[in-house]
Amino acid sequence: MNNVSVSPTPGQHWDIFCTVVDNYGDIGVTWRLAKQLANEYQQPVNLWVDDLRSFQFILPELDITLIEQQHHHVNIIKWDQPLSRPWQAGSVLIEAFACDLPAEIIDATAVIKPFPLWINLEYLSAESWIDDCHGLNSPVKNGVKKRFFFPGFSEKSGGLLCEKNLFAQCDAWQANNQRVQLLQRLGVDNVGANDRLISLFSYESSAINALCQQLITGQQLTHLFVPQGRALTSVADALATTTAALGKQQHYQQGQLALHILPMTNQEQYDQLLWSCDLNIVRGEDSFLRAQWAGKPFIWHIYPQDEDAHIDKLQAFMQRYCQQLPLDAANTWQQLNLAFNQNDPLAFSTHWQSLQHHEVTLDKHAKIWPKTAINHADLAKRLVQMVKNG
């Protein structure tokens, strides 16, 4: 057996394997989980990642030439095939998002006894069917089984990733108006007390065109913060320019819209941007959750799937999110999200204009939502408990 060290007593560490499919969500989620397990639960964690270049966008200090390195107390290993560093069995083996584990590990099921607790970490969903699948076992090989872990919003699910001190950090940031420091760091020094701040980290959408037009002609000056990437293409279209031209300028003003183009930062600084804005437009899985933890209203651009499966996922979430909202505010917010996801600029403009009537309600709701959503226990806590229970 190549590249597997067979030790008579498996180690106590956790291995997390992550394949970067596209974008930053797969690595974003596993990196966050690895940091939390290492720092809050003092677990030795190996994070195996097949694409360090993508990882570097959200961890700029990562050295992409190294096979192994430590950051935030997590041991990060470049996952090559075949493995460039032998795998040694630990106590837990996490396959993130059903990635194919290395053949060396599958073969090792024949010889390593007991085999580490094998967990398949699934994508987050607000759909209720996940409650019945969370925790189920499925046979893999040689009598070894893997267990399914479904993150979700219900008590029966695997819960949501959220660090122990996150809400306190966010509250302190907002109470002390620390956004001023953030804006200084970003080189944005012309923000008035009544200006609106919006962050935009989405995929391409023609609704962005409508958004920009609404902001340009709006009553209030809006600062729109756009990290380099896919949303910028749609912003450039809306402003009848190109991403290359926009990229050169960094700050750009048209009417009541002040556009600021940002480099990607680490996850901690991205959180600070979300905490500082009045509205966040987010996407995928991880930024979607972080916008909720920021306690601010948001629009969710969900990762598109075949046959519009993502729209069911979006509806399932919106239903949960809106349970405690008055009907008219809920309707406006849901229609706005649908318009963004369905590339409908006309509908987006209509619902954007209605949004102003519900700003106070949505603001209040966004503040109380995190405590409802966390449902007494975050994901890492539930995961550690699952491991303890065996």
Ligand SMILES: Cc1cn([C@H]2C[C@H](O)[C@@H](COP(=O)(O)OP(=O)(O)O[C@H]3O[C@@H](C)[C@H](O)[C@@H](O)[C@H]3O)O2)c(=O)[nH]c1=O
């Ligand atoms: C803009 C920005 C983001 N980030 C982080 C936040 C998140 O961890 C990560 C972005 O991940 P997401 O929000 O999930 O969006 P994404 O579109 O990048 O990832 C998606 O990838 C697909 C393959 C998955 O199937 C989707 O479910 C989703 O996870 O990038 C930074 O750290 N710094 C930044 O400046």
